[in-house]
Amino acid sequence: MNKYDVLGVVGEGAYGVVLKCKNKDTNEVVAIKKFKESEEDEVVRKTTLREVKILRIMRHENIVQLKEAFRRKGKLYLVFEFVEKSMLDILEANPNGVDTETVRVLTCQLARAIEYCHRHDVIHRDIKPENLLINPADNALRLCDFGFARTMSADTPLTDYVATRWYRAPELLLGSTHYGKDVDIWAVGCIMGELTDGQPLFAGESEVDQLFVIQKVLGPLTPEHMEMFLRNPRFLGIQFPDVSRPETLEKRYLRRMPKLQMQLLKGILVMEPRRRLSAREMLRMPWFEAVQGLGCRV
Structure with missing residues (x-):
C-alpha cells in the first residue's frame, strides 16, 4: 500500500x-x-x-x-x-426511475457484460444495483464484484444461496443447485424494471414472500418449480394464495414502458429458466437497434 x-x-x-x-x-x-x-x-x-x-x-x-x-x-x-457512482446512487437520486433512453443505454451495457461472462462460461450470480458502477459523465457502466461468480463446469452442483433476494430467480429461491446462466438473465430483467419506475420489481420480505410477489405479477410457478417447493423442508406446510389472475408486466408498467422494451422484458422474466432469452439473444432484440456506438448488436 x-x-x-x-x-x-x-x-x-x-x-x-x-x-x-x-x-x-x-x-x-x-x-x-x-x-x-x-x-x-x-x-x-x-x-x-x-x-x-x-x-x-x-x-x-x-x-x-x-x-x-x-x-x-x-x-x-x-x-x-475507480468509477464515481453505482446504480444504487442513481436510483436513490431518481426515486421515480430514469428516462427510457437511459434505461436502454444502461441495460444494453449490462447485457454486453453478461454476454461476455457467459461466453467465457462465467456466471456472476450477484447482479444488483450496488454491483453496477456508473460514470455519471457518460453513463458508462461496469459490472463489478465477482465474489460470488463461478465458472461453469459440467454437472458440478452450485450453492443455492446467491444473489440478493429481490434479484433472485425462482429456481434460486427454491434451493436449486443445478441452475445455469439464466439466473443472471432474470436479474437483468429486475434491474430493467427498477430503472423504469424507481421501484424494485419484486420486493419480497422473505424467500417465500419473494416467490409469492413474483407469482402475483407473472402467474403460478411451473410444475417443476412446484415440485421443488414441496420437496424443500424450508417451505413445509406453506401454501400460496390464488395467483391465477396475475397483475402482468403490462399492467405494472402501463404507459411507462415502450412496446419494444416490454417485448424484451417479457423475454427475460420467464418462469421456466430454459425459455429465457440468452444474453446474446437479448442484444439482438429490436429495442437495442437505436443504441449507437455501444456495440449493442451482435
Missing part, C-alpha cells in the same frame, strides 16, 4: 472494505478492495482466489478492470479502476 494515498472509504461489506486511493507516482485514482481476513480462513481464501482468477480473465469495457492484486501482512488487496 506504500505507493497509494488513501482518500476515503467507498464501501464496506462482510469481506472487508473498499478504499478510494491515489497512486503517488501517477496521480491515478483507483479503488482498492482490502480483505478483512488473513490467509488462515480457508473459505475466505478460496473465495478471494476464485474472484482474482476470474477477474484476471475478464477483459471487457463493461466489466470493472482489475489493475493489480497484492498481499501485505497476510491480507489481500485488489486494485481496480
